[in-house]
Amino acid sequence: MIFATDLDRTIIHSSKFVDNASQVKCIEILDDKEISYMSHLSIELINKIKNNPSIQLILITTRSYAQFKRVQPVQNLPYAVVANGGIILHNGEPLPEWEKHVDSICRRLEDQYPNILKLLNQYKTHLTKEPVLIDDIFFFTKISDDKTIINYIDEAMTRELEGTEWTHTIQGLKLYIIPKKISKGNALLFLKEKLEEDFVITAGDGKMDQTFLPLGNVRCIPNQSEIYYLLDDKEKYTIVPEGLAGAEKILQLVLDYSV
16 A cells, blocks of 8 residues: 655644654754654654555655755655655656656746746745745745735735646745646656555645545545645545644554554
8 A cells, every 4th residue: 555645744843843852853954953853653653654565655745855855764765756746756866757757847837937936026025035946846935924924925826826837835934836737646646556556545734735635545634734724525534633643643544554
């Protein structure tokens, strides 16, 4: 079976979700600063999943390749999906056949890149980071830490990108603008067919996970997450607590299904 899961706010979490430091381990460091954590139990469970020959663990994240490489417990996997489906890693290296597919999409969209940058720069007074193109696939920037501004930018991007070949998501203060044809769902569907696996468990928390979550026979989402409020068919999903406890429940559920 396949266990396909998002990373941030699904199985790893920032310090915001840490109540008891003795129960967690830092699993990501950037510039000598601790970034992300997992509980000791979650680390134990994910190691069991990695070592279980009946489970194909596939991490699916919007993170860039470089950002993904910082997360220690999920390296050295046969497959992983980064850049929101733009890159499929096979034994740590981009899978050539998927790379060719994505390159064809990006080449067709290249002439639209200046328009996306122009759009973002229209709102630069509300941004705290210069917009950048990540992995030559999607755009990334950060928004001011103000809920009114975040909502304003969200509504503006929804309006501005309507009818285009692009979509957006806001995760915390991070704003991503991504080609619609490059998605986590498309990447997972490709791997599901390639690996000839019929049973899939999916887990995710955000808008960009909406493309791959329905591919699961079992679908897990955290309570109060972004995706929780977007779904109209919550009865089809296993809802776990938000935060570290939810990650533990998802990982244990996967092991239970493997028995």
